[in-house]
Amino acid sequence: xxxxERLLKELQHRQLEEQTRRHFLLECVSKMGGLALAPLxxxxxxxxxxxxxxxxxxxxxxxxxxxxxxxxxxxKAKSIIYLHMAGSPSQLELFDFKPELVKYDGKxxxxxxxxxxxxxxxxxxxNLLGPQSSFRQHGESGAWVSDYLPHFSKVVDEVAFLKAVxxxxxxxxxxxLFMHTGSPRLGRPSLxxxxxxxxxxxxxxxxxxxxxxxxxxxxDAGKSVWGSGFLPSVYQGVQCRSKGDPxxxxxxxxxxxxxxKQNIISAINDVNKLExxxxxxxETLARxxxxxxxxxxxxxxxxxxxxxxxxxxxxxxxxxxPGEEAFANNCLLARKLVEKGVRFVQLFDxxxxxxGTDHSTAIDLGFRNKCNEIDRPIAALLMDLKQxxxxxxxxxxWGGEFGRTPMQENREGKTMGYxxxxxxxxxxxxxxxxxxxxxxxxxxxxxxLGFGAVSGKxxxxxxxxxxxQLMGFNHEQFTYDFQGRPFRLTDVEGHIIQEILA
Amino acid sequence: MAILALIELLGRMHPLxxxxxxxxxxxxxxxxxxxxxxxxxxPAVRLAVILGLLAAIASAISGWLLYQSEGFAFExxxxxxxxxxxxxxxxxxxxxVSHRRTxxxxxxxxxxxALGIALLITGHLGGNLTHGDDYxxxxxPEPVQSWFGYEPEAPKPIALDxxxxxxxxxxxxxxxxxxxxxxxxxxxxxxxxxxxxxxxIEAIQQGGENGPVLTKExxxxxxxxxxxxxxxxxxxxxxxxxxxxxxxxxxxLVKAWIAAGADFSKTLGAAGIEKNLLVPFFKKExxxxxxxxxxxxxxxxxxxxxxxxxxxxxxxxxxxxxxxxSCINFSAFTDxxxxxxxxxxxxxxxxxxxGTAVSDSLMVHVAGLPNLTVLxxxxxxxxxxxxxxxxxxxxxxxxxxxxxxxxxxxLEVLKTHPRLMGLFAYNTPASKSETPDWAKKWxxxxxxxxxQLPVVETEKVVY
Numbered sequence: 035x036x037x038x039e040r041l042l043k044e045l046q047h048r049q050l051e052e053q054t055r056r057h058f059l060l061e062c063v064s065k066m067g068g069l070a071l072a073p074l075x076x077x078x079x080x081x082x083x084x085x086x087x088x089x090x091x092x093x094x095x096x097x098x099x100x101x102x103x104x105x106x107x108x109x110k111a112k113s114i115i116y117l118h119m120a121g122s123p124s125q126l127e128l129f130d131f132k133p134e135l136v137k138y139d140g141k142x143x144x145x146x147x148x149x150x151x152x153x154x155x156x157x158x159x160x161n162l163l164g165p166q167s168s169f170r171q172h173g174e175s176g177a178w179v180s181d182y183l184p185h186f187s188k189v190v191d192e193v194a195f196l197k198a199v200x201x202x203x204x205x206x207x208x209x210x211l212f213m214h215t216g217s218p219r220l221g222r223p224s225l226x227x228x229x230x231x232x233x234x235x236x237x238x239x240x241x242x243x244x245x246x247x248x249x250x251x252x253x254d255a256g257k258s259v260w261g262s263g264f265l266p267s268v269y270q271g272v273q274c275r276s277k278g279d280p281x282x283x284x285x286x287x288x289x290x291x292x293x294x295k296q297n298i299i300s301a302i303n304d305v306n307k308l309e310x311x312x313x314x315x316x317e318t319l320a321r322x323x324x325x326x327x328x329x330x331x332x333x334x335x336x337x338x339x340x341x342x343x344x345x346x347x348x349x350x351x352x353x354x355x356p357g358e359e360a361f362a363n364n365c366l367l368a369r370k371l372v373e374k375g376v377r378f379v380q381l382f383d384x385x386x387x388x389x390g391t392d393h394s395t396a397i398d399l400g401f402r403n404k405c406n407e408i409d410r411p412i413a414a415l416l417m418d419l420k421q422x423x424x425x426x427x428x429x430x431x432w433g434g435e436f437g438r439t440p441m442q443e444n445r446e447g448k449t450m451g452y453x454x455x456x457x458x459x460x461x462x463x464x465x466x467x468x469x470x471x472x473x474x475x476x477x478x479x480x481x482x483l484g485f486g487a488v489s490g491k492x493x494x495x496x497x498x499x500x501x502x503q504l505m506g507f508n509h510e511q512f513t514y515d516f517q518g519r520p521f522r523l524t525d526v527e528g529h530i531i532q533e534i535l536a
Numbered sequence: 537m538a539i540l541a542l543i544e545l546l547g548r549m550h551p552l553x554x555x556x557x558x559x560x561x562x563x564x565x566x567x568x569x570x571x572x573x574x575x576x577x578x579p580a581v582r583l584a585v586i587l588g589l590l591a592a593i594a595s596a597i598s599g600w601l602l603y604q605s606e607g608f609a610f611e612x613x614x615x616x617x618x619x620x621x622x623x624x625x626x627x628x629x630x631x632x633v634s635h636r637r638t639x640x641x642x643x644x645x646x647x648x649x650a651l652g653i654a655l656l657i658t659g660h661l662g663g664n665l666t667h668g669d670d671y672x673x674x675x676x677p678e679p680v681q682s683w684f685g686y687e688p689e690a691p692k693p694i695a696l697d698x699x700x701x702x703x704x705x706x707x708x709x710x711x712x713x714x715x716x717x718x719x720x721x722x723x724x725x726x727x728x729x730x731x732x733x734x735x736x737i738e739a740i741q742q743g744g745e746n747g748p749v750l751t752k753e754x755x756x757x758x759x760x761x762x763x764x765x766x767x768x769x770x771x772x773x774x775x776x777x778x779x780x781x782x783x784x785x786x787x788x789l790v791k792a793w794i795a796a797g798a799d800f801s802k803t804l805g806a807a808g809i810e811k812n813l814l815v816p817f818f819k820k821e822x823x824x825x826x827x828x829x830x831x832x833x834x835x836x837x838x839x840x841x842x843x844x845x846x847x848x849x850x851x852x853x854x855x856x857x858x859x860x861x862s863c864i865n866f867s868a869f870t871d872x873x874x875x876x877x878x879x880x881x882x883x884x885x886x887x888x889x890x891g892t893a894v895s896d897s898l899m900v901h902v903a904g905l906p907n908l909t910v911l912x913x914x915x916x917x918x919x920x921x922x923x924x925x926x927x928x929x930x931x932x933x934x935x936x937x938x939x940x941x942x943x944x945x946x947l948e949v950l951k952t953h954p955r956l957m958g959l960f961a962y963n964t965p966a967s968k969s970e971t972p973d974w975a976k977k978w979x980x981x982x983x984x985x986x987x988q989l990p991v992v993e994t995e996k997v998v999y
Contacts, residue, residue, distance in 0.1 A: 102850055103850070104851045104852065104853050104854050104860075105853050105854065106854045106855065107853050107854075107855060108825055108852060108853045108855075109853065110825075181994065184992045184994060184995065185992070185995070188989070236848060236862060236864060237864050238865050239865060350988075351988065374864070375864045398999070399999045400999070402999040403998060403999050406994070406995050406997075409995065410989055410995060413989055414989060417985075417987040417989070418987070420987070421960075421962045421983055421984075421985025421986065421987055422938055422962055422985070423936050423958065423960035423983055426934060426958065506853055
């Protein structure tokens with residue numbers, strides 16, 4: 035008995051010998067650090083204490099974060115096709131007809147307009163630049179559209195124009211981030227991510243949020259414009275390649291059967307589930323889900339992403355260029371994806387930054403070629419959605435990240451060889467069509483030079499609030515808890531633009 | 537002129553001056569009831585009352601001048617005026633009595649009590665004149681408001697029938713309500729600012745102290761319109777800057793009315809008012825997107841069976857118990873699978889069976905969905921031979937039959953459908969044949985598609 039006691043004592047002594055002062059201090063530091071870290075980590079998760087019905091019931095979705103969810107309120111649209119013209123097209127050559135600007139062409143810009151304002155490239159006092167296109171009224175609604183868009187002119191009655199949108203960012207990257215995430219700085223979820231977070235994906239074999247790019251480059255703001263920000267990364271946009279295989283490695287490797295592949299994936303996912311049970315990191319779930327989604331996508335993607343099966347007259351309508359990277363192909367794909375239940379299709383077309391520094395960015399040359407690239411596809415998309423009855427519950431949004439100045443750009447204060455316009459934040463045109471939109475309407479007016487808004491001025495937040503409303507969300511209640519506070523897409527702003535709602 | 541202006545200024549001092557007698561006299565009354573030892577406060581009481589009396593007289597005079605110069609009707613100010621005079625008389629009496637007594641006695645207390653009440657009434661009635669007689673009641677909850685006899689008045693929206701707008705009366709149905717919403721709070725018999733009343737036809741024709749407000753057929757020369765169009769900062773702008781401004785559609789309509797001759801009895805059609813000016817006043821369609829039901833929500837757990845099968849069944853929104861059913865991931869759905877949906881048949885409002893293997897005989901079952909609003913049957917082998925069954929779906933608004941085998945003969949049975957608003961039959965035998973006359977006159981959104989965009993010259997040019 036005495037022997038055993040002595041033995042235990044010695045064991046304890048030996049163990050304590052191992053525990054040096056350094057060990058003790060190290061332990062203290064790491065544990066204290068852990069205490070401090072814990073709330074930081076937990077703050078990344080949605081706060082379960084908030085019982086609001088608006089908060090998406092994550093518990094049901096823990097294992098399948100993309101499972102479909104009904105919207106909080108009755109929606110007017112179930113899908114969105116967002117056409118973003120990266121670089122920002124000139125509203126003054128397309129939709130905002132300013133006959134007065136013709137008269138002032140070549141005259142110096144009134145200094146009162148320039149006072150206290152900054153432009154990206156314009157310096158000193160620039161000259162005004164009259165519209166380079168000719169305008170006519172179209173359709174029953176009598177909307178003014180220029181001869182740069184002869185096909186779009188035929189579908190104006192499907193569209194509601196916002197003629198006095200303003201933003202507060204005059205550089206592409208921040209302005210694109212603002213337009214798509216509601217903040218000019220990195221870190222916020224994109225509109226598509228919010229919608230996918232709120233609604234999931236209807237088709238379990240396809241992602242809820244697909245991104246297609248054209249024009250040779252991706253947007254200046256990078257992939258953050260379709261990023262998920264602080265939302266779980268499973269909600270970020272899935273970028274499909276615009277040329278060649280839309281999704282790489284979709285075919286099984288030689289010698290691997292589909293059954294074998296399924297076994298591999300379920301084994302990996304079992305391990306990942308253990309990992310999740312231990313650490314509770316939502317990113318693990320995103321990984322599990324991505325494996326499963328990739329497996330399921332093999333069924334649907336080859337069919338839905340293949341435009342070659344479409345009949346010839348559809349190709350003619352859209353003006354597709356099979357095998358190439360083209361905005362027209364992407365428009366047709368957008369329709370096919372929405373038809374298959376994809377919630378949010380985001381198209382980016384690069385090349386709209388018409389400064390007039392060379393032929394390709396001249397407002398009367400390269401810009402016009404860009405117009406030709408999108409005119410037919412956009413008109414075709416609206417017509418195709420219409421003939422299939424899809425325009426009833428699909429919202430189509432068109433716009434850039436800002437507008438262009440009524441003044442001709444004078445880079446470094448010098449007159450330039452080509453006609454171009456600088457970035458303009460005060461007022462520019464966007465349009466929406468489809469589910470819940472009052473078609474054939476127009477809201478907002480600019481002054482006689484097209485410089486600023488005189489009525490119906492709407493902000494980027496207002497557009498977001500309106501889009502969320504159409505999708506069945508109250509933008510003030512649709513929140514996600516992060517870093518200890520609920521976040522909204524519209525932050526603390528946003529008013530629904532009732533004037534363009536049916 | 538200078539004297540007139542001075543008088544007017546003195547009148548406008550009234551809202552300022554009235555606070556003096558209130559303060560002095562309440563202080564005096566307070567002293568009277570506060571004094572425990574009977575006479576030590578009497579001199580103070582006398583001082584308070586004499587100051588109060590002087591201030592009351594000054595208030596009464598300025599009040600009279602205000603009434604004369606601001607165009608109030610006598611009926612409106614009568615109560616306040618009488619109470620004010622009584623207050624002045626009572627304070628004079630109190631002063632007289634307090635000088636004859638050596639101590640505060642019961643008669644002083646009685647008179648001061650009466651004075652207090654008169655002061656309260658005068659002040660309240662005066663407050664009602666400036667802030668409106670519902671000023672205090674307004675902030676109370678609605679049931680309390682009705683105890684006081686104030687029924688909160690819902691603003692009367694102007695609602696024209698879009699189909700029969702020509703028959704509506706331009707003055708009575710539009711101009712009068714517009715004036716009531718925007719102008720009458722200051723231009724009524726109660727509060728005749730600028731001598732102008734806009735409450736009756738005669739008064740409008742008569743105009744205000746600066747003459748008539750209407751110049752027939754010339755809206756921009758009519759002060760009624762011209763003043764509304766002045767810049768907001770202009771001192772003649774109406775309604776005053778701080779008041780609610782009229783909507784643009786309202787101004788445009790009054791303008792059109794004057795341009796058309798400012799007639800008080802014509803209908804919109806007879807006055808030749810353009811329809812586009814009237815669109816903002818049209819009654820809003822109030823048909824809800826989906827039927828309003830009191831169905832109990834189906835428990836989420838009982839929807840799991842569908843998820844396992846690959847059929848999407850979810851509420852159309854979290855605040856609605858109607859269901860959306862989609863077979864987008866279960867294209868193997870056949871008529872035999874209908875059995876599964878039987879338990880939720882009263883709840884199905886949205887049914888998407890596009891691309892499935894259903895047949896025409898399914899329509900017999902579909903007819904039993906009372907709340908079905910949207911039915912998608914595109915990309916199926918349907919021939920449409922049993923479409924007449926869908927006439928039983930009295931809530932059905934949209935029917936999708938794209939890329940099916942339906943033709944005009946089978947579609948014709950839907951002509952008598954009670955609710956159908958949209959029918960989509962793109963790429964079908966129907967869309968490929970000529971649209972018959974009955975279909976052209978159907979009056980619903982009938983879409984057969986087949987759009988084309990002929991090549992235009994400029995799209996081939998490389999600039």
